[in-house]
Amino acid sequence: MIQNPYSPGLHKLVTLEVQKTEKLLSSEKFIAFSEKLILKFDLEKVGISQHNFDNNSFTIAICLKESHICIHTWPEFQQLTLDVYLCNYLQDNTAKVKAITNDYIAYFEAKILKDFEINR
Template identity: 65%
Template sequence: MNSNSYSPGLHKLVTLQVDNIQKLTDSKGYIAVTNKILNRYGLEQVGVIVHDFDNSSFTISVCLKESHICIHTWPEFNQLTLDVYLCNYLQDNTQKVKDVTEQYISYFEGIVLKDFEINR
């Protein structure tokens, strides 16, 4: 990738409707599936912050060597927001961002309410 064609990366932001409330309140399950996704796609975690709220919803930020994955759940509304960004420093990660996002949609059996792609 030369400097004339360099693009910092794809940033996907999705909002999902999720009928399975248990998945919106299971932060440990989310961490387990995230670890599988990171291994599958060769992504390197450098830190993680988990916050479980009183209603069992959660916010989790996974800092990656390649950038980040963040989630916020609202079981009271059957929704979550997911943020996946991988930078393109050494390779084009555009398809990987799309594939990782699809893995989460599949895990949550989510219906996409909003889907934004930002080419940074």
């Protein structure tokens, strides 16, 4: 079997522990930070869908022309799950995916509990 060397993109999935619980409760601050990252990494936002729960935890999906960024927070467990996926359609975005994920880890001042990389 001949294998095509093209890789559609890197999908990074992390589970983080966050001591500053207030960061797990502020969907507005997360969106504002994400908007800065979208500009910093020259990405194109298609739309944002969000839901805030009764305990102020949130789930947000940011749809990008390049793919997506999604987060789900669990303040009662001091955790969040985050996934970042960018397609490699016009360029290799592997380094961007890793850098974006690292910027989110720094934003949350988080400890990494789980870290998965899927080359799609």
